[in-house]
Amino acid sequence: MPELSTDAIWQNRLEQIHSEVDDIRLPDVVDGVEQDEEWCEIVLNGEKRRIRFHDYANVFRIPGLYEELFYENLKCCSPSYIANLLESVVRENGESLDEFRVLDVGAGNGMVGDQMQALGVDSIVGVDIIPAAMEATHRDRPDVYDDYYITDLTDLPEVDEESLRQADANCLTTVAALGFGDIPPLAFAKALDLIATPGWLAFNLKEDFLREHDDSGFSQLIRRLNRDGYIQTHCYRRYQHRISMGGDPLFYVAVIARKVKELDNELLESLQSV
């Protein structure tokens, strides 16, 4: 059984990390700034620096900044929200997380891994595309991931594919990492292809990416995965992922689904140009 409630996990972790950030200041005037252009000013060893929220490499290099910025200041709840939702859906289905081997894609500095570990999963493998994410995970959460790969799922080297398949994952998590120039539909589908059938997937997406006229490709992909029987959606829930730098709620959709059919090359190839 976990010793901490999952909401307390990042706070406890932040205490262990010894944040190097003296202060974070969010700008006063924010009209018209897109979510992936948001920024803040931080004070680090007495010096001011401007940091764009989505410049993850720079964020991860400063111990404690990601946790303080997104979780303390911007009230992000997604890693614990998605992990708890997954746990409750899986339990309702008579299964238990202790047999889960998780592939966490867009793992960043390991906040989702922390949550899944606390819920008692068997193993966790992380994937990200920037080395700074893995370095931060090894620095701040050295005991969470069994393995961590820096690789590009849209063009996966054979050697990485082989190792990832050997991890024999039966659950895919991807939190706060789809869209916005981050993980594209092809990489998400490839990640889904890497887990076992049957398996589970838990992810979140900004609600706009699931609308009929979305042009990120996710709305179409998720619909197709359901329609053509690759996945079975068990839970589709709108919730507040975090607030924007101006203090407005940002709504995302949490999805918990079961992978029930192997993906085929035709599906993956059709996503090459999306």
Ligand SMILES: C[S@@+](CC[C@H](N)C(=O)[O-])C[C@H]1O[C@@H](n2cnc3c(N)ncnc32)[C@H](O)[C@@H]1O
């Ligand atoms: C907002 S962070 C989320 C980290 C973590 N999942 C969490 O919830 O705290 C997004 C992460 O996705 C990663 N990412 C972006 N594009 C990616 C891609 N194509 N493949 C894998 N990871 C990617 C970024 O490097 C970053 O670490």
